[in-house]
Amino acid sequence: MARTWFVTGTSSGFGRLLTERLLVRGDRVAATLRRPEALDDLRAVHGDRLWTARLDVTDTGEVRRVVDEAFAALGAxxxxxxxxxxxxxxxxxxxSDEQVRQVIDxxxxxxxxxxxxxxxxxxAQGHGRILQVSSAGGQTTYPNFAYYHASKWGIEGFCETVAREIAPLGIGLTIVEPGATPTGFGDALATAPxxxxxxxxxxxxxRRAVEDGTFPLVNDPEKIVQAMIDLxxxxxxxxxxxxxxxxxxxVRASLAARLAEHDAHREIALSVVHDDHAPAE
Incomplete structure (x- = not known):
């Protein structure tokens, strides 16, 4: 069944691969990116099944305008x-302060x-699904990625809440957590002295593991994109x-460690409950 998709960040990486694969299978794509001309090659092949717009997601007004325009142009x-x-x-x-702000924004x-x-x-249309691309770094952490983790853990908490609120409205939400994958994202990482x-x-x-190539990028970006489509x-x-x-x-190791630490402090956690609400043993 052909579907219509709205995808941000389509100039490279997962966004570009996803757009390509969706168009080949006959879907329509509203693709947003900072430089729409980067998708001219796809438009030449797929015509009006590809709708593009310039979008900087840090510009709130532009986000609202582009999303409204995409729904108006493509319908559902x-x-x-x-x-x-x-x-x-x-x-x-x-x-730097500017880098911190950029990753959060x-x-x-x-x-x-x-x-x-x-x-x-x-x-209004009564159906739809949101796929939020996070990463394994939305549930676990690695040194040198503190601000990336801050943004990903934050969006995962937001999305978990939203998923519960919108489920009765016929709208679903899934957080996708890819591991380390050779998409070119690592080459675009901002660095500092x-x-x-x-x-x-x-x-x-x-840092040295990334520089010398011993930080493994073990996953296939094409397979990840296909898994997202199949989902x-x-x-x-x-x-x-x-x-x-x-x-x-x-992620499994992180969750297990957190649960073990959580259970280890049960006695302290329960010790602060008001006497009138003390849990039954």
């Missing part, structure tokens, strides 16, 4: 994919505003979908 949109992203590869002190607030702009249209105090520790170890057609759609052996392993 079945799937909204929040894919635009920005990464800062630096320790907590090394990153893009990955967290940008995604929030796209969802908020799309929901009135999805409510290295501080020796951090270079001698875990942040430096991670939309499933009946048993999860709230979160880890994609990649590293994503599955690292």
């Amino acid at each position: 949109i079945d799937v909204v994919v929040n894919n635009a992203g920005y990464g800062v590869f630096a320790s907590v002190e090394e990153a 893009t990955n967290l607030l940008g995604s929030v505003h796209v969802i908020r702009a799309a929901l009135p249209h999805l409510r 290295v501080m020796p105090e951090y270079d001698r520790g875990p942040a430096g170890d991670t 939309v057609g499933r009946r048993d759609v999860p709230l979160r979908l880890p994609l990649g052996s590293d994503a599955y392993r690292d």
Whole structure:
């Protein structure tokens, strides 16, 4: 069944691959990116099944305008994919204020505003699905990615709440959590001058692993994109979908460690409850 998709961040990486594959299978795509001419080659092949617009997701007014225009031009949109992203590869002190603001404005607030702009249209049509592209870094952490994690953990908390609110309206939401994948995103990571105090520790170890290629990129971007497409057609759609052996392993280890620590402090947690509401043993 042909569907209509709205996808952000389509100039490269998952966004570009997703747009290409959707068009080949006969779907329509509203593709947004900072430079719409980057998709001229796809428009030449697929014609009016590809609708493009310039979009900087950090511009709230522009987000609302472009989302409204896409629904007006294409009618019902079945799937909204929040894919635009920005990464800062630096320790907590090394990153500049501007870099911190950019990663939060893009990955967290940008995604929030796209969802908020799309929901009135999805409510009116009575159906739709939102795919929020997060990462394994929305559930676990790695040194040198603190601000990226802040944005991804934040958007996952937002999306989990939204999913519960919109389910009675016939709208679904899934958080997609890819692991490390060679999409070119790593080459575009913003960096900062290295501080020796951090270079001698875990942040430096991670930096050197990325630089010398020993930080493994084990996942196939084409397979990840196909899994995202297949997800939309499933009946048993999860709230979160880890994609990649590293994503599955690292997220599971993080959840297990957090649960163990949580249970280890049960006695302290319950000790502060008011006597009138003390839990039964």
